[in-house]
Amino acid sequence: MRLVFAGTPEFAASALRALLDAGHEISLVLTQPDRPAGRGMSLQPSPVKRQALAAGIEVFQPNSLRDLEAQNRIRDVVPEVMVVAAYGLILPQAVLDIPRLGCLNIHASLLPRWRGAAPIQRAILAGDAETGVCIMQMEAGLDTGPVLRSHAIPIAGDDTAGTVHDKLAELGARLVVGTLAELPITARPQPESGVTYAAKIEKAEARLDWRLPAAEVERRVRAFNPFPGALASFDGHSVKVWRAECVPTEGEPGRILAADKHGIVVGCGQNALRLLELQKAGGRRLSADQLLAGTPLSVGTSFDLAA
The missing domain is CATH 3.10.25.10 (Formyl transferase, C-terminal domain)
Incomplete structure (x- = not known):
């Protein structure tokens, strides 16, 4: 399929690698602008940017997706699907409407539990026995869209946020590839009960x-x-x-x-x-x-x- 991919950290880079390995045509990659990091605080590209450049894919790093110029950049590649994973920018409705089959988000929790920015850490803090990945059809609300596919894994007694991250990154990569292969899929709305929010870690x-x-x-x-x-x-x-x-x-x-x-x-x-x-x-x-x-x-x- 012809895709646009949007993501920033290593969690997203795992999905990008899997999509490339599966043979999808990724016409454009969106990622956060380079940030200062390291002892010298020099500008560093995100893991997704490094992966995209290594694969010869065009990279777009807007500060916002609300202006018409940024939206037209996405519209020009005529994507069938936009895959989003830990991107870090809000997708306005105008962007959600661009791909023919919509925008799919790889979310690292079992929705509707732990919508938001830090689902892995919040699940461990709460003592949850399990977590997982959902492939969600994006809509304007915060992680409120219907779920196409999900898979649960246990949280072991010695799991850290790092080990759970790595397990879910691999799972999310496999799950999104499988979901794209099965499209179109009837998504199931999230239940109204059991909603929790995973606020950013301070x-x-x-x-x-x-x-x-x-x-x-x-x-x-x-x-x-x-x-x-x-x-x-x-x-x-x-x-x-x-x-x-x-x-x-x-x-x-x-x-x-x-x-x-x-x-x-x-x-x-x-x-x-x-x-x-x-x-x-x-x-x-x-x-x-x-x-x-x-x-x-x-x-x-x-x-x-x-x-």
Whole structure:
């Protein structure tokens, strides 16, 4: 099919690669403008842009799709379908109406649960047992369109946002290729019950509060790995926690109950958390054993209650 593809991060790049491998004609790729990144803060292309340029596809990076010039750029390639994955710009109705078979969105949740920007992290934070991918026919509302195909996967007890992202990126790529092969498909409207919204993750949310139950603190560690990293504070110094596990021990919230080669056990509002992998500011990730060799974290001392 003749497609326009719109996406920005690696999640979308996986779908773009799959569509190319399946033999679709991608006439135009839309992605966010280059952003400053890295230590030098130089402008960096998105993963989708890099993938498109490597495949010799024309790339279009508008700041908005609301002006007529941008819309005509899409209209000129006469797409049958526009495939959208984590693009980052709102598609106005004028754009939704351009492709003959509409615009399909690859969404990383089981709609209507977790509509919005951060469905993977929100599912882990909420303790959901499963997540998945929906291929949705786009309409003007936020992820409100009818669903053409969906597939669920379990969220494992050790899954992080990073591992779930990679599973869903692969699943979404396969699912959109299969959906395009079956078009036209009768889509099913989303149910009115069970709607939740996945608000964008703010860095302030990653600050660990030891007064919460250990199970909730542990989910925050997994949900904010790899970004922005769960943040603890000891004597005013920041430490990121990358891996932890709950233990059936009770102690004062924030108090270090054990510190040895097995990890650093910290009291929580209910039960305790064993910290297994940490990172001091400006340093590299270390096992708890390695960190203890150079950091005075001893039994009886305390992490700050909230980072």
